[in-house]
Amino acid sequence: MDDSVSVRDSVLDILSGVLDIEVGDLLTQPVLAAHEWDSISSLEAFAALERHFGIELDLRAFHATRTVDDLVRLVDKTPAQA
Known part of the structure; x- marks a missing residue:
């Protein structure tokens, strides 16, 4: 992935939708376990x-x-499929 800002924004949007919380809540508390992060939400994400x-x-x-940043780094370093 080239654009880290875009990746971060997209990851935040996806997590926000899966967890049904505001992006601001993820920014305030970036630890995933602090939210409803269970096996179902994890697989959905x-x-x-x-x-x-x-x-x-x-x-x-x-x-x-x-954390959110751990997830952003993982997505950012994973090559796109051809």
Whole structure:
């Protein structure tokens, strides 16, 4: 991914939709576990991120993310599928 700002904004929008919270809440409290981050929301976010960015995320790396910024870095470093 080239544009980190755009990636961050998109990740925030996706998480906001999956968790049904405002982006501002994610910015104020970026720790995912502080929100309704459970196995269902995690899988929804995983699928939405892969679909939106056209990538295939490493599931173990995804589960290791703890914050919004961790997730942004993971998405940003994952190459797009051809």
